[in-house]
Amino acid sequence: VLSQPVRIVVDWGSSNFRAFLFSGDGEIIARHAASAGILSVKDGAFEAVLRREIGGWLKGSGTEIWLSGMITSRNGWVETPYAACPATLDDLASAALTRRLTDGCRLNFLPGVMMDGATTDVMRGEEIQIFGSVAADESATLVLPGTHSKWASVEKGRIAAFRTFLTGEVYALLTAHSIVGRLMPKERGPFDAAAFAGGVEQALAGGAGLLSDVFTVRSDALLGRLQPEAMADRLSGLVIGHEIAGALATAVKPGYMIIVGEAELAARYQQALAIAGIRSRLAEPERAVEGFRRLMAGA
Amino acid sequence: VLSQPVRIVVDWGSSNFRAFLFSGDGEIIARHAASAGILSVKDGAFEAVLRREIGGWLKGSGTEIWLSGMITSRNGWVETPYAACPATLDDLASAALTRRLTDGCRLNFLPGVMMDGATTDVMRGEEIQIFGSVAADESATLVLPGTHSKWASVEKGRIAAFRTFLTGEVYALLTAHSIVGRLMPKERGPFDAAAFAGGVEQALAGGAGLLSDVFTVRSDALLGRLQPEAMADRLSGLVIGHEIAGALATAVKPGYMIIVGEAELAARYQQALAIAGIRSRLAEPERAVEGFRRLMAGA
Numbered sequence: 001v002l003s004q005p006v007r008i009v010v011d012w013g014s015s016n017f018r019a020f021l022f023s024g025d026g027e028i029i030a031r032h033a034a035s036a037g038i039l040s041v042k043d044g045a046f047e048a049v050l051r052r053e054i055g056g057w058l059k060g061s062g063t064e065i066w067l068s069g070m071i072t073s074r075n076g077w078v079e080t081p082y083a084a085c086p087a088t089l090d091d092l093a094s095a096a097l098t099r100r101l102t103d104g105c106r107l108n109f110l111p112g113v114m115m116d117g118a119t120t121d122v123m124r125g126e127e128i129q130i131f132g133s134v135a136a137d138e139s140a141t142l143v144l145p146g147t148h149s150k151w152a153s154v155e156k157g158r159i160a161a162f163r164t165f166l167t168g169e170v171y172a173l174l175t176a177h178s179i180v181g182r183l184m185p186k187e188r189g190p191f192d193a194a195a196f197a198g199g200v201e202q203a204l205a206g207g208a209g210l211l212s213d214v215f216t217v218r219s220d221a222l223l224g225r226l227q228p229e230a231m232a233d234r235l236s237g238l239v240i241g242h243e244i245a246g247a248l249a250t251a252v253k254p255g256y257m258i259i260v261g262e263a264e265l266a267a268r269y270q271q272a273l274a275i276a277g278i279r280s281r282l283a284e285p286e287r288a289v290e291g292f293r294r295l296m297a298g299a
Numbered sequence: 300v301l302s303q304p305v306r307i308v309v310d311w312g313s314s315n316f317r318a319f320l321f322s323g324d325g326e327i328i329a330r331h332a333a334s335a336g337i338l339s340v341k342d343g344a345f346e347a348v349l350r351r352e353i354g355g356w357l358k359g360s361g362t363e364i365w366l367s368g369m370i371t372s373r374n375g376w377v378e379t380p381y382a383a384c385p386a387t388l389d390d391l392a393s394a395a396l397t398r399r400l401t402d403g404c405r406l407n408f409l410p411g412v413m414m415d416g417a418t419t420d421v422m423r424g425e426e427i428q429i430f431g432s433v434a435a436d437e438s439a440t441l442v443l444p445g446t447h448s449k450w451a452s453v454e455k456g457r458i459a460a461f462r463t464f465l466t467g468e469v470y471a472l473l474t475a476h477s478i479v480g481r482l483m484p485k486e487r488g489p490f491d492a493a494a495f496a497g498g499v500e501q502a503l504a505g506g507a508g509l510l511s512d513v514f515t516v517r518s519d520a521l522l523g524r525l526q527p528e529a530m531a532d533r534l535s536g537l538v539i540g541h542e543i544a545g546a547l548a549t550a551v552k553p554g555y556m557i558i559v560g561e562a563e564l565a566a567r568y569q570q571a572l573a574i575a576g577i578r579s580r581l582a583e584p585e586r587a588v589e590g591f592r593r594l595m596a597g598a
Contacts, residue, residue: 120524173473208464215420219419223415223419249506
C-alpha cells in the first residue's frame with residue numbers, strides 16, 4: 001500500500017517554533033507552536049527537538065519537511081546561502097538544501113534572500129511573509145515593521161529589492177539604556193498619537209538627523225516642552241519617521257503601500273505613512289502561513 | 300589678621316570628582332581627583348563627600364567654591380536653571396545659585412546652557428570646556444566628541460548656538476547590544492582607518508539614513524565584503540559621519556573647526572572632518588581646567 005506523502009513546514013526562528021501539516025491538496029490540517037526557538041536548543045540537538053515537537057507527524061520516507069527562518073542561519077541546523085534579488089517563491093524552493101534523516105524523512109532548508117549590489121542587505125524568514133502578502137503576479141511596495149523593519153519592492157510576484165532598517169531595535173535600546181530613556185516613566189500610558197505625529201513630522205522635516213533629533217526628546221522634556229509620559233511616543237515617531245525618510249531618499253515614493261505586521265505597530269506605520277503622503281492598507285494576519293501555503297501549492 | 304580668600308572650583312560629574320584650589324592671582328596651586336561622582340553619593344550626602352575629599356582646603360567664611368557639572372542637575376546637590384544662548388562665561392558666573400554652609404563656606408552652583416528656540420538643546424559642564432578652548436573675543440566652530448557629542452558655534456567669545464548628537468552612546472549601544480554588534484569579535488584590534496573612512500563616506504553620501512546604514516555593517520560582513528575585525532570601525536565611521544552630515548545640514552559649513560577631547564577620538568573626528576572637506580585642529584588638553592582658570596580670573 002502506498003502511503004500518502006506527508007508535507008510539513010517548520011517556521012523555526014530564534015525564539016519560536018511553529019509547524020504546519022499540509023493535506024495532499026495543499027491545505028493546513030494541523031498546527032503546532034512552541035517556545036522552542038533555536039536559541040533554546042542545546043548542543044545542536046535540532047533533530048531531537050523536531051521529534052519532540054512534531055514526532056507524531058513524521059512517517060519516514062515520503063515525509064517532506066520545509067524549514068525557514070533562523071534555523072537556516074549560521075547558528076541554526078543547516079546554513080543556507082542567500083538567493084539573490086529578484087527572487088520568486090519558486091527560486092527559494094529550488095535553492096533549498098536537502099538533508100535526509102536516518103528514518104528517511106527529507107529536510108528542505110530554504111535560503112534567505114539578499115541584495116548584493118551597490119549596497120548589501122539580507123533577510124531570512126520575512127521573504128515568506130512578503131510572498132504571502134501579494135498575489136502571484138502583483139506589483140507592490142511593502143513594509144514589514146519590527147525590530148529590523150523591512151521595505152520590499154515586489155514586481156510581478158518577484159522580490160525586486162528590499163532594505164532593512166534597525167528601527168525597532170534602536171527604539172528599544174534608546175528606551176531601555178540611553179540617557180533619553182532615563183527620563184521616561186516606567187509605566188507606559190496609552191498611545192499618544194499627537195506626540196507620535198510630532199516625532200514623525202520632525203524626522204520628515206529633515207533637521208540635523210536622527211542622532212540629534214533623539215536628544216531633543218530629552219531636552220524638550222527637561223525644558224518643559226514635552227510631558228515625560230509623551231517621550232516614548234515622540235521617540236517612536238522619530239525613529240519611524242527617519243525610517244520613512246530614509247526609504248524615500250533612495251527610491252521613488254510609492255503612492256500606496258501594504259503594511260505587514262502586528263496590528264498596533266502597523267497602525268502606527270499607517271499614521272506615519274499618511275503624514276508622509278503615502279496611502280496604505282494593513283495586510284490580513286498570518287501572511288507567513290499564507291506564504292507557506294503558496295510554497296506548498298508550488299512544491 | 301585678615302586671611303586670604305580661598306577660591307576652589309569643583310568639577311563634579313556623574314562618575315568623577317575633580318577639584319582645583321586657586322591662588323589669589325588666579326593660578327592653580329593644588330588639585331584633587333577622586334571617583335566620587337554624584338552617582339556614588341548616597342542619600343544626598345554631598346557636603347560630607349565634599350569635606351571628605353577637600354576638607355583640608357576649606358577655611359570657613361571667605362571660602363568661595365564654584366561647582367559645575369551634573370552636581371547642578373536634578374540628581375545633584377542644587378539644581379540650577381540653564382542660561383540661554385548666546386551666553387558668556389560672565390553670564391554663567393552671575394547666574395550661579397549660592398548657598399552658604401554652616402561654617403560660612405559659600406557654594407556657587409553654575410548654570411548649564413540651553414537652546415530654547417525652534418529646537419531645544421541643553422548642556423551642563425561642556426560649556427566650561429568651550430570657554431577654555433577659545434580666546435576671549437574669538438569666533439570659532441567647535442566639536443566636543445563623546446557620548447553626547449556637542450557642536451558649538453562661538454561668536455566673539457559667546458556661545459551663540461550648539462547642538463547635541465547621541466553619537467557615542469548610539470555607537471556603544473549598537474556595539475554592545477544590537478544584532479550588528481553580535482558578529483563583532485570580542486577582542487578589539489588596532490584602529491582600521493580604511494574601514495572608518497568607508498563608514499564616513501557612506502554616511503556623507505546620503506543613502507537611506509542611519510537606521511539602514513548600520514544594518515549594512517552586518518550584511519556586508521555576512522556576505523564577505525567586510526572582515527568581522529573591521530565592523531566596529533566601519534560603524535564608528537558611520538555614526539560620526541552621520542553626526543557631521545546632520546550638523547552640516549542645519550548650518551553653514553565651517554571652513555575650520557576646533558576639536559576638543561581625548562586624543563584618540565579627536566583624531567578620528569579630524570579624519571572624518573577632512574573627508575567632509577573641513578580642516579580642523581586638536582585643542583590643547585585640559586580645556587575644562589583652562590575654562591575654570593578664566594572663570595576665576597573674572598570672578
